[in-house]
Amino acid sequence: MIVDYFYPSILAFLIGVLIGYRYRIKLNHFFGYIIISLIIAKFLGAFPYYPFPLSFEFLFSILGIFVGNKLKRDN
Amino acid sequence: MIVMDFQTASFLTAGILIVIGLYGVFFVDNIIKKIIALEILGSGVNLTLISICYNKYIPIKLPNMVNFAQYSAYPLTQALVLTNIVIEASMLAIMLGVSIILYKKYKTLKCSVILKED
Amino acid sequence: MNPKRDLAITLSFLIFGANIIYYLMQIKVNPGVNIIYLKNYIVPNYVTAILFDWRGYDTLGECLVLIVAVMISWIIFGKSLYDNSFLKELFKAPEVGEYITLQRWGEFTLAIKYLSLPLSIFLVGLGIVTILGGHITPGGGFQGGALIAASFILSIIAFGSNSPLWFDHPFLEKLETLGALAYIIIGFLGMIIGGYYLFNFKTIFGLDIFPGPIAAGIIPYLNIAVGLKVLASLSTAIYLLSCEKVIIERIEKSDEILK
Numbered sequence: 124m125i126v127d128y129f130y131p132s133i134l135a136f137l138i139g140v141l142i143g144y145r146y147r148i149k150l151n152h153f154f155g156y157i158i159i160s161l162i163i164a165k166f167l168g169a170f171p172y173y174p175f176p177l178s179f180e181f182l183f184s185i186l187g188i189f190v191g192n193k194l195k196r197d198n
Numbered sequence: 199m200i201v202m203d204f205q206t207a208s209f210l211t212a213g214i215l216i217v218i219g220l221y222g223v224f225f226v227d228n229i230i231k232k233i234i235a236l237e238i239l240g241s242g243v244n245l246t247l248i249s250i251c252y253n254k255y256i257p258i259k260l261p262n263m264v265n266f267a268q269y270s271a272y273p274l275t276q277a278l279v280l281t282n283i284v285i286e287a288s289m290l291a292i293m294l295g296v297s298i299i300l301y302k303k304y305k306t307l308k309c310s311v312i313l314k315e316d
Numbered sequence: 317m318n319p320k321r322d323l324a325i326t327l328s329f330l331i332f333g334a335n336i337i338y339y340l341m342q343i344k345v346n347p348g349v350n351i352i353y354l355k356n357y358i359v360p361n362y363v364t365a366i367l368f369d370w371r372g373y374d375t376l377g378e379c380l381v382l383i384v385a386v387m388i389s390w391i392i393f394g395k396s397l398y399d400n401s402f403l404k405e406l407f408k409a410p411e412v413g414e415y416i417t418l419q420r421w422g423e424f425t426l427a428i429k430y431l432s433l434p435l436s437i438f439l440v441g442l443g444i445v446t447i448l449g450g451h452i453t454p455g456g457g458f459q460g461g462a463l464i465a466a467s468f469i470l471s472i473i474a475f476g477s478n479s480p481l482w483f484d485h486p487f488l489e490k491l492e493t494l495g496a497l498a499y500i501i502i503g504f505l506g507m508i509i510g511g512y513y514l515f516n517f518k519t520i521f522g523l524d525i526f527p528g529p530i531a532a533g534i535i536p537y538l539n540i541a542v543g544l545k546v547l548a549s550l551s552t553a554i555y556l557l558s559c560e561k562v563i564i565e566r567i568e569k570s571d572e573i574l575k
Binding site: 205206209210212213214216217220221224225246250251256257258259260266267270272273274276277280281283284285287288289291292294295296298299 | 325329332333336337340341343345347348349350351353354355357360361362363365366367371374375378381382384385386388389392393452453454456458546549550553556557
């Protein structure tokens with residue numbers, strides 16, 4: 124099943140939310156970070172045995188950091 | 199010109215690192231420099247353990263790799279080095295903290311003044 | 317110094333160093349027990365297989381060593397964090413040399429000022445990838461946790477006490493306790509299902525424990541637990557070693573209030 128291949132990405136998103144909640148300032152330039160992390164994920168490559176062209180775990184961890192920073196209300 | 203293989207050269211480097219660390223621990227007076235020398239000694243020990251297990255492949259089995267067990271490096275010493283690195287880091291934290299307290303008490307870091315020699 | 321003791325130290329150093337180099341040059345390596353580890357396939361990364369499957373007890377003891385080191389650091393520094401009245405006369409000693417004080421804290425170059433925040437964010441992402449790929453790629457819990465702690469160190473060095481990434485003390489305490497507790501509880505689950513402590517089971521009630529192309533069992537969860545624990549421990553050590561600056565700042569503020 125294709126959903127099974129995304130299980131490490133979901134875990135990466137959760138850990139990213141856990142750490143991104145700890146940033147005390149409001150992070151700006153969301154699309155710039157996403158574009159740079161797409162480039163980094165392309166060169167990083169997926170894990171062996173996973174049939175992806177790029178590393179979705181890195182992309183989802185950066186997304187999780189921004190979502191966790193958005194969840195914190197008082198900054 | 200002396201030609202030696204990779205493993206022997208690694209062992210020689212590790213031995214030289216251990217001797218440099220021992221020199222620092224024995225003959226240098228400052229406590230911070232003693233701690234740096236201890237770190238050099240520890241990296242010499244780590245290099246010895248790593249170069250024991252030197253072989254052709256890294257111990258990770260990629261798909262389509264045949265006869266893996268003959269060519270792979272030995273994974274046990276690498277696991278031991280991981281343990282050693284973590285314990286070194288915790289020892290380093292404790293040593294630096296104790297040296298801060300020594301500096302607060304004696305206003306110096308020289309062992310010859312702290313131990314009241316001369 | 318005492319010349320006799322100098323002579324004894326020099327002689328022992330020379331003999332010991334020559335012996336170490338001489339015997340390291342002629343080591344004969346014996347594979348030993350490695351053959352058993354290499355013939356049995358568990359996960360693609362054989363080092364992780366040894367760390368978390370064959371020798372799980374060793375890794376548990378290693379976690380406890382880290383906890384003890386952090387506790388000793390708290391014993392050394394904790395009093396000066398919460399009760400710093402006795403430090404006032406000690407810090408009146410004159411400053412020497414090029415010691416970085418709080419007055420010149422923000423005076424770094426533009427590269428550090430603008431690059432350290434994005435670099436810390438990408439380092440956190442790389443650490444998470446390293447933790448999660450511990451059973452397939454080189455890496456694992458220890459290395460990934462050290463990477464995330466490195467991003468915390470970078471942020472503290474660049475921005476001082478108002479760094480954007482800040483782990484406060486209750487969070488670090490909870491994270492460290494959670495990591496060690498998760499390791500022990502996963503071990504007890506193995507005892508219930510397989511009969512041995514830290515037994516590696518791959519399916520429960522017909523469902524895969526870790527879905528994906530590799531049936532890794534409980535090894536990725538142990539990686540995550542160890543990663544969170546190492547992250548908390550190294551961050552706590554750095555937090556305690558860098559809190560001297562915070563103490564100086566508080567003392568100066570209290571001096572201004574008293575004047």
